[in-house]
Amino acid sequence: MSTPIVVMGACGRMGRVIADLARDDEAFSLVGLVDSRTDALTMTGDCATGGTLAEVLPRCPGAVVIDFTAPAVSLADARLAAEKGTPLVIGTTGFSPEQLQELGELAKRTPIFWSSNMSVGVNVLMKILPELTKALGDKYDIEMVELHHNRKKDSPSGTALMLGECLAEARDWKLDDVRCSARDGIIGERPKAQIGIQAIRGGDVVGVHTIYFMGPGERIEVTHQAHSRETFAQGALRAAAWLAGREPSRLYRMQDIF
Structure with missing residues (x-):
């Protein structure tokens, strides 16, 4: 039926x-x-x-x-x-x-x-990212960049916030307390308890989210790209x-x- x-x-x-x-x-x-x-x-x-x-x-x-x-x-x-x-x-x-x-x-x-x-892929990431965050430990800084089309009205994207929340929870943080979505001027050193989420807008991009784990001597990038709606x-x-x-x-x- x-x-x-x-x-x-x-x-x-x-x-x-x-x-x-x-x-x-x-x-x-x-x-x-x-x-x-x-x-x-x-x-x-x-x-x-x-x-x-x-x-x-x-x-x-x-x-x-x-x-x-x-x-x-x-x-x-x-x-x-x-x-x-x-x-x-x-x-x-x-x-x-x-x-x-x-x-x-x-x-x-x-x-x-x-x-x-x-998307199935993003929701599978929701399961994987907390495990990766915990395994790497607190010496790795977490940043995210999200890219969407030029007609998107909200920023950061709902997906970026959803991913950010699962990353913050893995560090026993609240995303609202540690999220940084703008940097300008002399801002000083990056706090350890921070997750940067930056938004890029342009063209007809359906959606790209990249999470960066940056630690001593290495960087891990996890990217999800939506090819169509x-x-x-x-x-x-x-x-x-x-x-x-x-x-x-x-x-x-x-x-x-x-």
């Missing part, structure tokens, strides 16, 4: 890729497309279309909603999903701690899945299939699928 899918932000970069993959995969049925640019929505058979989730959702019973939009929009959709008991997969980045806390509360009322990066879209669809039929509990993450 196929999983019915409603795509939020269907005219956006990620929304278009998710919708196309869902159309072509027999494991899914594309039943709804939502975007404020309603004139750009492409009709597909019985697929419901509209400018808001509230408009489309009643016409898509039993569907799982996939949302890669903006924090305020995703949070509003989560509130509606909680009210209707609709499963929701969110790939939006840039949430504030307060917004994430509210998402966690809403997840107690309806199944909600959130990840700032849906399909890797994130496939992960979102995999999450949607997994989420269908789950009970409300907490904010589900990619590690739950693994």
Whole structure:
């Protein structure tokens, strides 16, 4: 039996890729497309279309909603999903701690899945990096550079922050206490308790994250490169299939699928 899918932000970069993959995969049925640019929505058979989730959702019973939009929009959709008991997969980045806390509360009322990066490779790195950090020890400084396209709105990227948190936890630090995302002028020596995360923006780069472990006499670099948005879209669809039929509990993450 196929999983019915409603795509939020269907005219956006990620929304278009998710919708196309869902159309072509027999494991899914594309039943709804939502975007404020309603004139750009492409009709597909019985697929419901509209400018808001509230408009489309009643016409898509039993569907799982996939949302890669903006924090305020995703949070509003989560509130509606909680009210209707609709499963929701969110790939939006840039949430504030307060917004994430509210998402966690809403997840107690309806199944909600959130990840700032849906790729399998990045989530495998989440398991490997803490082991590497602990094995190298505190003589190795940790820095990260993330590179994205020139239309990305948040900085550092959600993926960089996610990776940074797992690195900080491996050192028994809190990322907010040790993160440095800007250096300018006479700043003095680099503190030992610091993780630098620098952002580069340009062109149409999908996403590159490089973590540097710099120690006495050597340097280790770990890089993940996303070649296309399909890797994130496939992960979102995999999450949607997994989420269908789950009970409300907490904010589900990619590690739950693994």
